[in-house]
Amino acid sequence: MITLLTAFAGLLLLAVLLSSLAHRTILSTAALFLVAGFVLGDGVLGVLSLRPDDELVGTLAELALFAVLFTDGMRVGWAELRSAWRLPGRALGWGLPLTLVITALGAHYLIGLGWIESLLVGAILAPTDPVFAAALVGNEKVPPRLRQLLNVESGVNDGLALPFVMVFLAIAAGSSDLHLGELGLELGLGIVIGVAVPWLAIKLEQTRWFSASTQYEPLNALAIGLLVLALGKATHGNLFLAAFAAGITVATFGERQRASFEHFGELIAELFKLGALLVFGVLITPALLGSVGWQGWVFAILALVLARPAAIWLSFLGSGLSVREQAAVAWFGPKGFASVVYALIVLSSGIAASQQVFQLVAVTIVASILLHSSTDIVVARGFDDERDVPAWFGRVRRARRSPQATSGD
Numbered sequence: 001m002i003t004l005l006t007a008f009a010g011l012l013l014l015a016v017l018l019s020s021l022a023h024r025t026i027l028s029t030a031a032l033f034l035v036a037g038f039v040l041g042d043g044v045l046g047v048l049s050l051r052p053d054d055e056l057v058g059t060l061a062e063l064a065l066f067a068v069l070f071t072d073g074m075r076v077g078w079a080e081l082r083s084a085w086r087l088p089g090r091a092l093g094w095g096l097p098l099t100l101v102i103t104a105l106g107a108h109y110l111i112g113l114g115w116i117e118s119l120l121v122g123a124i125l126a127p128t129d130p131v132f133a134a135a136l137v138g139n140e141k142v143p144p145r146l147r148q149l150l151n152v153e154s155g156v157n158d159g160l161a162l163p164f165v166m167v168f169l170a171i172a173a174g175s176s177d178l179h180l181g182e183l184g185l186e187l188g189l190g191i192v193i194g195v196a197v198p199w200l201a202i203k204l205e206q207t208r209w210f211s212a213s214t215q216y217e218p219l220n221a222l223a224i225g226l227l228v229l230a231l232g233k234a235t236h237g238n239l240f241l242a243a244f245a246a247g248i249t250v251a252t253f254g255e256r257q258r259a260s261f262e263h264f265g266e267l268i269a270e271l272f273k274l275g276a277l278l279v280f281g282v283l284i285t286p287a288l289l290g291s292v293g294w295q296g297w298v299f300a301i302l303a304l305v306l307a308r309p310a311a312i313w314l315s316f317l318g319s320g321l322s323v324r325e326q327a328a329v330a331w332f333g334p335k336g337f338a339s340v341v342y343a344l345i346v347l348s349s350g351i352a353a354s355q356q357v358f359q360l361v362a363v364t365i366v367a368s369i370l371l372h373s374s375t376d377i378v379v380a381r382g383f384d385d386e387r388d389v390p391a392w393f394g395r396v397r398r399a400r401r402s403p404q405a406t407s408g409d
Contacts, residue, residue: 077248128308
C-alpha cells in the first residue's frame with residue numbers, strides 16, 4: 001500500500017506539472033496514469049502488484065465512478081434535463097441497445113463466444129464513460145445541446161446497463177431465477193435515495209434552525225454524496241443511478257450548494273479517477289494484452305469505431321444534429337469505470353468464460369482510454385469558430401497578398 005501511495009503521489013505531482021501542456025495538446029493525464037500503472041505492474045517492472053479480485057481494485061473503481069457521476073449530475077438541473085431530454089432519449093432508448101447488439105455480434109463471430117457470453121460482453125461495453133468526454137462537456141464553445149446530451153447519456157446509461165449485465169450473467173451461470181424483481185428494486189432504490197437525501201438536506205439548511213458557514217459550505221454537498229453512498233451500499237440500491245440523481249437534485253434545489261461545491265467536487269472526482277486508472281493499469285500485463293490474440297484487438301477496435309458510430313447514426317436519423325455534432329457523439333463513446341466494475345463482477349462470478357470476458361473487456365478499455373483521452377481536445381477544438389478556417393489557409397492567403405502589396409509600392 002505504501003508503494004502504491006508513493007507511486008500515485010509522484011504521478012500526481014507530474015500530472016500537475018504537465019497539466020497546462022496537457023490542456024493544449026493531445027497529452028493525456030489519464031493515459032499517463034494508465035501507462036505508468038502498466039510499467040510499474042507485475043508484467044514489466046514489478047514494483048506494484050495487484051490482482052483483479054483484490055478488494056482495493058473493485059472499491060476504488062466503484063468510488064471513482066460514483067464521484068464522477070455525482071459531480072456530472074450537478075451540471076444539469078431537472079428543468080434543463082426535462083426540456084432537453086429528446087436527444088439523450090434517443091441515445092439511451094436506441095443507441096444503448098443497438099451498441100449492445102452490434103458489440104455482441106462482434107464478440108460472437110470474431111471471438112467465438114457463445115451468444116449469452118457475447119451479449120454479456122455487449123452489455124458491459126455498452127455504457128459510455130463521462131470522464132473522457134470532459135473536454136467536450138466542459139467546453140463552452142461546444143453547442144450546449146451536445147454537451148448536455150453527452151453528460152446525461154453517460155450519467156444514466158451506467159445504471160441502465162447493469163440489469164442487462166446481471167440478467168445475462170445469471171443465464172450464463174445456469175440460473176433459472178433471473179431475480180428481475182430484485183434488479184428493479186435496486187434501480188428504484190437508487191433513484192429514491194439519490195433524490196430524497198439531497199432534497200431533505202437542502203430543505204433542512206433552508207430552515208431557520210440551520211445555516212452553513214462560508215467555510216463549511218463546500219462540505220455540504222460532500223456530506224450529501226457520502227450519505228447517498230452509504231445508504232446505497234446499506235440498502236443495495238444502484239449506486240450509479242443514485243449518484244447521478246443526487247447530483248441533479250442538488251443542481252435543481254440547491255444552486256448555492258452546487259456553486260460552492262463545483263470546483264472542490266471536480267478535484268475529488270479527478271483524484272479518484274486517476275487513482276483508479278493507476279490501479280487498472282497495474283492489472284494490465286503484457287500476458288493479458290497478448291492473451292486475446294489478434295482477433296481480440298480487432299474486436300476492441302471495431303467496438304470503438306464501428307459499434308458506437310453505427311448505433312448513433314441509426315439512433316439520430318432525422319434528429320436535427322449537424323454532421324459535426326453527430327460525428328462527435330458517435331466517436332465519444334469511451335469505455336471506462338462502469339465497464340471495469342462490471343467486468344470485475346463477471347470475473348468473480350466463476351462462470352466458465354469469466355477470464356475470457358474480462359480480458360476482452362480489458363483490452364477494449366485500454367484502447368478506449370488511449371484513443372478517446374488523446375482526441376477529446378482535438379474534437380472540442382473543432383467547435384471553436386476561430387478554427388473553422390485552417391491556420392494554413394490564413395498563411396497561404398497572406399503569402400499571396402504579400403507580392404501584390406510589394407508591387408503596389
